[in-house]
Amino acid sequence: MSLTRRDMLKKGGGILVALGVGCEFLSSCAPLPPRRDERELRLSPGEQRDRAIDNLFRMNLAVRKNERVLVFTDDQNPVVAREAQYVARRGAAFGEIIFFTHPKTGLSAAEPPKELWEKAFGKRILEQIEKKDVMKRLLQKTLKDEEFETVKEIVRTNRTDVVDVVIALAWTSTLHTNFRKLLTDSAEARFASLPAFNPNMWQTAMAANWEQVAQRTIALKNKLSQALSAQIKTPNGTDLFLDLRDRTFSADTGLLDKPGRSGNLPAGELSMAPVEGRSRGKMVIEPGINPGVKEPMIFEIRDGRVTKMTGGVGYASWLESIFYKYPQARTIAEFGVGTNERAKIGTSVLESEKVLDTIHIAIGDNSTLGGRTVVPFHLVFILENPTVEIMFSDGRTLHLFNKEGALLS
Numbered sequence: 001m002s003l004t005r006r007d008m009l010k011k012g013g014g015i016l017v018a019l020g021v022g023c024e025f026l027s028s029c030a031p032l033p034p035r036r037d038e039r040e041l042r043l044s045p046g047e048q049r050d051r052a053i054d055n056l057f058r059m060n061l062a063v064r065k066n067e068r069v070l071v072f073t074d075d076q077n078p079v080v081a082r083e084a085q086y087v088a089r090r091g092a093a094f095g096e097i098i099f100f101t102h103p104k105t106g107l108s109a110a111e112p113p114k115e116l117w118e119k120a121f122g123k124r125i126l127e128q129i130e131k132k133d134v135m136k137r138l139l140q141k142t143l144k145d146e147e148f149e150t151v152k153e154i155v156r157t158n159r160t161d162v163v164d165v166v167i168a169l170a171w172t173s174t175l176h177t178n179f180r181k182l183l184t185d186s187a188e189a190r191f192a193s194l195p196a197f198n199p200n201m202w203q204t205a206m207a208a209n210w211e212q213v214a215q216r217t218i219a220l221k222n223k224l225s226q227a228l229s230a231q232i233k234t235p236n237g238t239d240l241f242l243d244l245r246d247r248t249f250s251a252d253t254g255l256l257d258k259p260g261r262s263g264n265l266p267a268g269e270l271s272m273a274p275v276e277g278r279s280r281g282k283m284v285i286e287p288g289i290n291p292g293v294k295e296p297m298i299f300e301i302r303d304g305r306v307t308k309m310t311g312g313v314g315y316a317s318w319l320e321s322i323f324y325k326y327p328q329a330r331t332i333a334e335f336g337v338g339t340n341e342r343a344k345i346g347t348s349v350l351e352s353e354k355v356l357d358t359i360h361i362a363i364g365d366n367s368t369l370g371g372r373t374v375v376p377f378h379l380v381f382i383l384e385n386p387t388v389e390i391m392f393s394d395g396r397t398l399h400l401f402n403k404e405g406a407l408l409s
Contacts, residue, residue, distance in 0.1 A: 268340025273371030
């Protein structure tokens with residue numbers, strides 16, 4: 001039986017482990033130097049964890065001794081909270097650490113509580129925002145554009161009060177928030193978001209060769225510049241059209257080492273916000289790789305929004321409650337391509353969306369990707385075994401994956 005690389009991914013890595021044993025046997029017969037990944041396998045899980053955390057400070061975020069680093073978590077998951085505390089303790093060797101725990105917010109893209117804002121921005125900035133009587137609307141994401149510009153100016157004027165680096169190890173993501181945008185865009189802080197973090201990721205996606213991830217992701221971005229649209233199909237019935245006209249892909253390389261950079265970690269994806277109101281077709285959501293989904297679901301998509309859901313009664317009911325409260329959460333918000341060779345399917349969506357040779361589609365907020373939808377909700381769905389045809393302005397077409405399911409190089 002012939003197995004593709006994607007078949008191996010679906011096996012959860014078991015075949016790759018078996019192949020690794022064979023390679024180890026062969027290497028014992030010849031005096032070849034060990035490869036980088038073989039040397040890493042000799043480290044204990046604790047040593048791999050420490051190395052990845054050190055690289056988080058040293059390489060991903062390039063923290064310097066005189067910089068202030070805010071590490072924060074929430075109280076939703078005690079495992080993640082303890083991991084955040086360990087990261088903060090180890091990070092003391094690299095910079096001045098500020099650690100903070102806040103009550104859970106419950107939804108990704110929801111603004112964190114005001115107490116965390118004070119830790120990040122300082123009392124003076126918050127007092128000036130309060131004087132403008134906009135803090136409540138800032139937290140609710142209902143500010144008018146001109147009001148938000150006023151807040152941005154307050155932050156810019158007092159940027160020396162703001163922390164230099166933020167490591168967000170809360171259960172829910174704060175990447176798609178005003179909190180993050182003001183930190184990076186107005187104060188030029190570096191921001192790493194690690195939502196729903198699974199400690200096993202220190203041995204998988206967070207152990208990536210970040211230079212290689214960056215090179216692969218940026219090369220793909222260059223190849224997809226001037227893309228007009230994407231037609232996505234999967235063997236289980238997904239058939240989705242996305243309008244990409246005049247939108248720019250964002251390369252999430254994991255290298256957040258320059259002023260104002262932000263991204264999720266583990267990293268390794270190319271993503272963009274499709275044009276609102278233009279996506280159409282259907283998307284089949286599979287269980288197993290998409291947490292909470294217990295049976296296949298079909299999303300019907302019209303005019304850029306999820307208009308109907310079939311299957312997954314409990315999950316669909318939960319989503320309908322979100323849509324009732326936040327109608328804009330129906331928006332097809334993101335098209336992403338995984339580029340991290342160390343990422344594995346099965347730990348969390350955060351890692352699964354980075355797996356090399358997979359794609360993902362998100363609904364909800366897309367404002368941080370260059371879109372116009374602002375809502376305190378962002379949910380990603382992984383699609384396996386896709387075929388993706390990209391159309392360009394000059395009439396060219398490009399298939400994103402080859403016949404074996406591997407990403408173009």
